[in-house]
Amino acid sequence: MQTIRTIIVDDEPRAIKGLKIKLEKLFPQINIVDTLTNPQKAIAVINQTQPDLVFMDVTMPVLNGFDVLAQVESPNFEIIFVTAHSDYAIQAIKHAAIGYIVKPIDDDELIHAVHQAKKNIQAKNSLGQNLNLLSQLAQTHTSPKIAIPSQKGIKFIDLANIIRFSGVDGYTKIFLTDETSLLSSYSIGKFAEMVKDQAFFACHKSHLVNLNHIKGLSNNGIIELVYGEVPCSKNKRNELLARIC
Numbered sequence: 001m002q003t004i005r006t007i008i009v010d011d012e013p014r015a016i017k018g019l020k021i022k023l024e025k026l027f028p029q030i031n032i033v034d035t036l037t038n039p040q041k042a043i044a045v046i047n048q049t050q051p052d053l054v055f056m057d058v059t060m061p062v063l064n065g066f067d068v069l070a071q072v073e074s075p076n077f078e079i080i081f082v083t084a085h086s087d088y089a090i091q092a093i094k095h096a097a098i099g100y101i102v103k104p105i106d107d108d109e110l111i112h113a114v115h116q117a118k119k120n121i122q123a124k125n126s127l128g129q130n131l132n133l134l135s136q137l138a139q140t141h142t143s144p145k146i147a148i149p150s151q152k153g154i155k156f157i158d159l160a161n162i163i164r165f166s167g168v169d170g171y172t173k174i175f176l177t178d179e180t181s182l183l184s185s186y187s188i189g190k191f192a193e194m195v196k197d198q199a200f201f202a203c204h205k206s207h208l209v210n211l212n213h214i215k216g217l218s219n220n221g222i223i224e225l226v227y228g229e230v231p232c233s234k235n236k237r238n239e240l241l242a243r244i245c
Contacts, residue, residue: 004121007049008035009042009068010057010082019055019082019105026107027114039063047073052121053114058083058153066133066149067185075130078117083153098133146194148174148184155182159198163227165191165208177213179227201243203232211243 006023010016016035023030033049036042039060046054046068056065058081065083069075080099093100099113099120120126146162148155163175167188174182174191184191192200192208199211203223207230216224217240221232232240 004030004053005051006030006032006053007051008055011037011060013037022110026111039068042068043071051077053078053117055080055082063185064149064153066154069130070134076126078120078126080113080117098129148182149186163210163213163225164230167206201240203236203240
């Protein structure tokens with residue numbers, strides 16, 4: 001019987017304990033080599049350990065499960081996402097034919113997911129599936145919606161509803177027309193690439209604004225938006241005026 005080297009990543013210790021008990025009871029061939037509550041540390045451990053299978057919680061602080069998958073060096077392992085949500089996260093996972101189970105974990109669903117994972121491990125097609133998922137998330141610039149990884153999973157947001165992207169300590173804060181905001185671990189450069197063909201303008205190294213939501217530009221280079229304001233670099237002002245006028 002082939003041993004399946006497995007890692008569990010979940011920010012809730014109780015959830016890890018419950019899943020570990022179920023796996024040890026139902027699948028003697030699964031060898032749990034590590035459990036982690038810190039998604040940043042999980043990236044390093046996965047890179048070093050190169051497991052066969054990873055159970056990955058979708059909703060974690062700072063980095064969610066999709067972020068972790070995107071940042072490992074080579075996602076050549078089978079992954080089963082574990083989520084308490086049954087909406088946008090599930091749809092994204094289904095689209096790429098990735099395994100998932102919903103909290104609270106049902107034994108039959110777990111058995112089905114693991115059996116499918118075993119088949120994929122034997123067929124050695126895990127890398128292709130994982131890259132397909134990451135590709136689906138990255139290609140959102142061709143759509144009027146954009147996929148934004150956040151602490152709660154993936155949010156699909158209409159580009160028209162985004163006022164600006166602002167870089168904050170390596171992360172990006174997204175300001176929306178309903179006066180709410182989202183924080184994503186993606187850099188502002190990543191978002192700039194994703195919306196490069198849309199009506200957005202990099203007015204500053206830390207700010208990317210929706211041209212449709214600009215109300216004015218002051219003499220001292222401050223862009224007035226429908227919600228808030230941001231600076232515009234001196235060397236960007238003429239280009240901004242050309243884009244708007």
